Amino acid sequence: MDLVAAPARLSTTSATFEAEFKARLHWSADTDAAIEQRVADILADVQRRGDEAVLDYTRRFDGLEAAALKDLELSQADFKAAFDSLPAAQRAALQDAAARVRLYHEAQKKACGESWSYRDEDGTLLGQKVTPLDRVGIYVPGGKAAYPSSLLMNAIPAHVAGVGEIIMVVPTPAKGSVATGGAGGQSSGKGERNVLVLAAAHVAGVTRAFTIGGAQAVAALAYGTQTVPAVDKITGPGNAYVAAAKRRVFGTVGIDMIAGPSEILVLADGSTPPDWVAMDLFSQAEHDELAQSILLCPDAAYIAAVQAEIDRLLPQMPRAAIIAKSLNGRGALIHTRSMEEACAISNRIAPEHLEVSSREPHRWEPLLKHAGAIFLGAYTSESLGDYCAGPNHVLPTSGTARFSSPLGVYDFQKRSSLIEVSEAGAQKLGLIAAELAYGEGLQAHAQAAEMRLKR
């Protein structure tokens, strides 16, 4: 195999930099009208026919036969058996990762997820009560892209938040089914379950689970069916059908962000072994041909050294073809005038993963405004964060870190304002409210305030 991975070489001093930079960054989540219509039909059908519709679509798309939806429910015993079947090292790794993720999210809850209130000088109480969601649904993709770590990252913050029930859906398409890219019709009739995902469900603590997927699973969670309970929010990644379905049910239930391709940006001052950086760029590129890996560095010789390591390491990678396609199509090694300029460019990109591969990470961190997660120093490879450092690996992509945040405990909580106006407070506030309400032409508002005034 004679693969070459040659990310675009850009320099900020070049006259063509702006145009080349924009062209590299461009990515658009075009919505496909045919998918949209198909998904709208599936949602309406599941809302109308419930279980029967879900069974029909599961038969058609996943090649999975079942007489009743309850036959597609997994049990706690299934999770336990999967966990017990793993080698000891894998069991321990799952448990250690889960423990660290739990610890971090407990700290997060304490830092920003507790109720608060105060009383003002009139004795009026003001605050917010923070409560968990009652029931959430977690979508776990089936087949090759089924990542047990994603299940941990979705279920654990929900648990820490205090969510009462966590309902998992995970398609188990039969080989040869439409969902696995087969022509359909030659399916084995038996879905392929991912043992690691079921083991992760045991470790994370999933309440109930169904082997359904696609838009039909999203619909079942959003509207509820005879068998699948309706949830309050749906999180977790999925294909274009799942993404379209989540967008459409938003409002009926909450959803997390719709994720684009994964991205890493490495800010390097040249002090990190270049093979470490090359491998970090690979670890994003191996996800997906559309994934984006970018290096920003003021040291041209170091950039050349990283490219040399890319050339050296690529042939030994099992996923070399995907890595090469991703780096060639969307990767970039950008020579900057300075680390300061590199930080400014990073802020324009607002990357999902941002490695500050420098001897002085705390010098640059304050300059970095927008990123899903910031990995400080050479030892902090993004892959440690993906699995077990503790913070969530579900992060905003495609520049949405400008306005959104990692998945967290706060996504499984909601807030209610608390107001208790004292009699004294009502005298003062009533005059202000009445004045403004009359100004807006809302006389009932004004009179409701005035009725509380002492005559």
Added chain:
Amino acid sequence: MDLVAAPARLSTTSATFEAEFKARLHWSADTDAAIEQRVADILADVQRRGDEAVLDYTRRFDGLEAAALKDLELSQADFKAAFDSLPAAQRAALQDAAARVRLYHEAQKKACGESWSYRDEDGTLLGQKVTPLDRVGIYVPGGKAAYPSSLLMNAIPAHVAGVGEIIMVVPTPAKGSVATGGAGGQSSGKGERNVLVLAAAHVAGVTRAFTIGGAQAVAALAYGTQTVPAVDKITGPGNAYVAAAKRRVFGTVGIDMIAGPSEILVLADGSTPPDWVAMDLFSQAEHDELAQSILLCPDAAYIAAVQAEIDRLLPQMPRAAIIAKSLNGRGALIHTRSMEEACAISNRIAPEHLEVSSREPHRWEPLLKHAGAIFLGAYTSESLGDYCAGPNHVLPTSGTARFSSPLGVYDFQKRSSLIEVSEAGAQKLGLIAAELAYGEGLQAHAQAAEMRLKR
């Protein structure tokens, strides 16, 4: 005028309660395919033609002529002049309300909007950095529904969060224009500005403002034009076109919730003067014929007393026609077996505004799981919260309080995870990460972790 306002009388002991209750609650934000297509076209056109497209639509829908988009920009002097033109009492009320709203949101920022981090026993740093959004857009509806209080409630939390620039858009449709319900063509060519809104912009501190509205204004904020800067998030209420546009630009920018009709639910134990409760029900009903006002009470005689007050007070209300239509169409007075049952029903509704009109509000508050804002005790009329108590009046509607929260400082911030793995930490975490990464078939992830292990 012989208006009658007779909310539905339901009782939880009735055999038909469930059906009647569900029918009353039903509300569906049906999307209109024609509006969707129109909005998609406008967004694409503004993205392509920028200023020129915005000017064209403003001419067509608002009857407002301008040679250049900069002619539709309002200045700080315009805001100041509007503020100075108000009567002293109105100026003071605006300033007092703003000061209280600011104080509350500063407390909110302190309680749940600060960066945090900790180091574990290996010296590994874990935490989250909280940063403000750079630039946000606030949509303020024009014409009759232009509420200066809404501008305060959107702009002040953005300010407290530390947002750099707040861009306001507020349509000023000319009389007789399409936007004001006129046939178009007979427009005065000059938009009608709302003095109170401009004064509120002065008090709240708006950076820039344009007299544009509709889907074209949302597009200008989301994509940017030659004159209007692109923002990171758009908040604020609007009509069906604005709502559809916000849904479509979600992902390019952040948006707040799409609001449904306003709602109030009063839980009463019969201790509050019945005219106060009647007026509180009116104050929601006067917003909109689709607004929903519900009373839950275990005391049948009290319910009758509230209905008597409704009959007595209705004729004197300037907005009596809207109130009557809202109460007749969507209102309900529900007789419950107990306050406990009333709390349980309230949780099923998850109302936007929830008044606990009881001598013992703190007895019932812990039973209330889902609500946008909870108003405790007889003195806490919802209208005080709408204007000046301090908490935000932008609240989740249509049952979305099950999974979403009042607008707050947190909506104008985002979080970035911080991870700094120590050399010692990398030895421990590297083994866990590599084990799981090999299990998921992601070898570059595994090798990136392994490279950091000491040989």
